[in-house]
Amino acid sequence: MQLRYYILRRVLLIIPVLVGLSIVTFTVARLVPGDPVKLAAGPRASPEEIQRLREEFGLDKPLVVQYLEYMRGVLQGDLGRSLMNGHPVTTDLRRYFPATLELVLVSMAIAVLLGIPGAVIAAVYRDRWPDQVSRVLALGSISMPIFWLAIMLQLIFAQHLRVLPVSGRFDARAPYPETITGLLTLDTLLQGDWTSFRIALRHLLLPAICQSLLALALTTRFLRSDILDVLQRDFVRMARANGIPERIILFKYVLKNAMIATVSMLGFLFGYSLGGSVLIETVFDWPGIGLYAMNSALTLDFQPIMGITLFVGLLFTLVNLGTDLFYGVLDPRIRYGR
Amino acid sequence: MDTHMALEPPKGWLARWLEENQSWLEEWRRGIHRFRRSRLSVIGLVMVLLLVLVAITGSWWVPYPEDATGALHISERFQPPSLAHPFGTDEVGRDVFSRVVLGTRISFQVGAIILIVAITIGVTLGGIAGYFGGWANEIIMRITDIMLTFPGIFLALAITAALGPGVRNAMLALSITWWPGYARLVQAQVLSAREEDYVESARAIGAGHTRILFRHILPNLLSAIIVKASMDIGFAILNLAALGFIGVGAQQPTPEWGAMVAFGRRFLPHYWWYSTFPGLAMFFTVFGFNMLGDGLRDVLDPQSRHGA
Numbered sequence: 001m002q003l004r005y006y007i008l009r010r011v012l013l014i015i016p017v018l019v020g021l022s023i024v025t026f027t028v029a030r031l032v033p034g035d036p037v038k039l040a041a042g043p044r045a046s047p048e049e050i051q052r053l054r055e056e057f058g059l060d061k062p063l064v065v066q067y068l069e070y071m072r073g074v075l076q077g078d079l080g081r082s083l084m085n086g087h088p089v090t091t092d093l094r095r096y097f098p099a100t101l102e103l104v105l106v107s108m109a110i111a112v113l114l115g116i117p118g119a120v121i122a123a124v125y126r127d128r129w130p131d132q133v134s135r136v137l138a139l140g141s142i143s144m145p146i147f148w149l150a151i152m153l154q155l156i157f158a159q160h161l162r163v164l165p166v167s168g169r170f171d172a173r174a175p176y177p178e179t180i181t182g183l184l185t186l187d188t189l190l191q192g193d194w195t196s197f198r199i200a201l202r203h204l205l206l207p208a209i210c211q212s213l214l215a216l217a218l219t220t221r222f223l224r225s226d227i228l229d230v231l232q233r234d235f236v237r238m239a240r241a242n243g244i245p246e247r248i249i250l251f252k253y254v255l256k257n258a259m260i261a262t263v264s265m266l267g268f269l270f271g272y273s274l275g276g277s278v279l280i281e282t283v284f285d286w287p288g289i290g291l292y293a294m295n296s297a298l299t300l301d302f303q304p305i306m307g308i309t310l311f312v313g314l315l316f317t318l319v320n321l322g323t324d325l326f327y328g329v330l331d332p333r334i335r336y337g338r
Numbered sequence: 339m340d341t342h343m344a345l346e347p348p349k350g351w352l353a354r355w356l357e358e359n360q361s362w363l364e365e366w367r368r369g370i371h372r373f374r375r376s377r378l379s380v381i382g383l384v385m386v387l388l389l390v391l392v393a394i395t396g397s398w399w400v401p402y403p404e405d406a407t408g409a410l411h412i413s414e415r416f417q418p419p420s421l422a423h424p425f426g427t428d429e430v431g432r433d434v435f436s437r438v439v440l441g442t443r444i445s446f447q448v449g450a451i452i453l454i455v456a457i458t459i460g461v462t463l464g465g466i467a468g469y470f471g472g473w474a475n476e477i478i479m480r481i482t483d484i485m486l487t488f489p490g491i492f493l494a495l496a497i498t499a500a501l502g503p504g505v506r507n508a509m510l511a512l513s514i515t516w517w518p519g520y521a522r523l524v525q526a527q528v529l530s531a532r533e534e535d536y537v538e539s540a541r542a543i544g545a546g547h548t549r550i551l552f553r554h555i556l557p558n559l560l561s562a563i564i565v566k567a568s569m570d571i572g573f574a575i576l577n578l579a580a581l582g583f584i585g586v587g588a589q590q591p592t593p594e595w596g597a598m599v600a601f602g603r604r605f606l607p608h609y610w611w612y613s614t615f616p617g618l619a620m621f622f623t624v625f626g627f628n629m630l631g632d633g634l635r636d637v638l639d640p641q642s643r644h645g646a
Contacts, residue, residue, distance in 0.1 A: 148617030
């Protein structure tokens with residue numbers, strides 16, 4: 001019962017956050033100097049053409065009216081149209097989002113699959129060389145200019161060794177697979193199309209490695225220090241005194257207790273990454289939200305900017321809510337009161 | 339004043355100062371000891387000091403200082419690394435080594451300015467929100483939350499796109515997106531410090547709000563702010579480079595690392611040195627700062643041993 005109220009309250013709290021976000025974005029997008037209509041119309045457009053375009057998009061009305069009209073559309077699921085290509089923003093989002101989602105999911109999987117064992121090893125060998133190596137690697141990963149690493153990986157694996165494709169999501173020469181979810185690796189698997197699956201996976205590999213680096217580094221170091229904290233607790237001493245094997249203590253009891261901060265951090269990072277990585281998507285020509293956002297921002301194309309911000313903001317708050325609820329699974333003592 | 343004090347021979351100011359600050363000095367001594375025990379932090383400190391030296395003196399000793407300001411030597415273009423050009427030359431024959439060295443100063447300056455602006459705004463707003471609470475707190479912290487939800491680089495992109503590309507606008511955009519982290523940190527700390535006895539005593543002897551906030555509470559938060567700043571400066575440098583890489587940051591011929599990587603990328607895989615060396619410089623700079631920050635955290639903020 002309490003849980004239901006908690007969820008309801010959190011969902012209702014999303015509304016003011018999104019309204020605030022939309023006002024901030026609207027203000028920033030509209031008050032900056034520079035005329036998006038002139039940019040969209042091109043250098044040779046006549047003043048009449050520019051005026052016509054301005055009226056077509058309702059950009060000649062007062063700002064408050066524009067904002068209210070925009071928000072009325074949003075409530076009906078209409079995020080407006082792009083000034084640049086004329087597409088409805090929802091269509092574009094539907095096209096670009098799956099690519100980002102696939103990249104982020106796979107990179108999170110890499111971070112979890114390598115990060116948890118990495119953290120356990122670092123904690124077990126505390127302050128000895130495996131721990132030091134993991135510390136240097138983690139610090140090195142967060143210090144890496146990600147766009148430069150991406151270029152270097154391309155240079156080595158795609159251009160020098162020629163074992164992986166340079167960029168893009170799929171091979172232009174192969175027939176593009178039928179999409180169900182939009183996640184190409186998942187779609188090809190569902191259809192049992194192994195050749196296409198391999199092509200999609202090979203394209204995904206380098207961007208996913210770059211994208212996973214931060215989450216991997218943070219998981220390894222956060223979890224390590226939490227494992228060390230939990231190892232100090234009385235129940236661990238008790239379990240050891242009772243002769244329970246160290247392996248079972250570590251993996252069955254300690255890990256579960258140490259995971260909470262890491263889960264919250266990964267949840268935050270997951271929600272944040274769904275906004276797309278401008279840098280990784282640029283270098284690998286990955287047709288995701290980040291690339292779409294960058295092109296919209298650079299051309300001051302304001303309907304997509306608003307649409308992306310609201311969409312990403314909504315996802316971010318929902319993912320955070322999901323993370324908070326997941327605590328209850330890890331630690332049943334957690335009660336969702338206030 | 340004690341009356342018998344006057345009978346003793348007067349102590350030198352140094353001895354008096356040492357005596358008065360004994361506990362505090364002791365804490366510092368222990369901190370420095372902890373710092374020196376961690377080899378990584380010492381390496382980080384040495385790297386940062388070296389790079390600061392390079393940033394300050396670089397323009398005096400680089401072999402081709404004119405290459406940062408638009409010199410062209412077309413006949414020398416795309417020379418591979420050699421003794422004359424340790425990092426090779428670029429598409430108009432400029433010495434990549436000179437440009438990478440001169441880029442150090444730009445990165446350091448911009449990183450420092452971004453943090454100074456962000457800390458000034460963040461500490462002021464966070465301090466007001468935490469100290470006064472109520473409506474001020476609600477309004478400031480809701481704005482902070484919204485700013486934190488917003489992917490910083492995206493806002494920075496929009497701002498630089500609107501104001502026009504260039505180092506100054508990129509710096510402005512990053513400063514605007516950087517303060518909420520500090521507001522958050524300071525607000526939470528001030529909120530709890532407000533209830534402490536020393537604040538209560540200051541209030542009891544009649545200190546005003548400004549005095550309590552700036553003279554009594556904020557100095558206690560200094561170490562937390564320094565720790566965050568030392569970890570942030572590397573990321574500020576990376577973000578500036580990212581904007582330069584996308585093309586909205588530094589413009590030619592400014593020797594900025596991110597822009598250099600972007601230009602060099604067009605000539606890959608053949609002329610690999612052009613993109614590789616500016617990136618390496620960036621990596622080592624940020625790595626140095628992060629190792630230093632990691633050590634500083636152990637010294638100044640021993641309770642939080644989280645993270646890398």
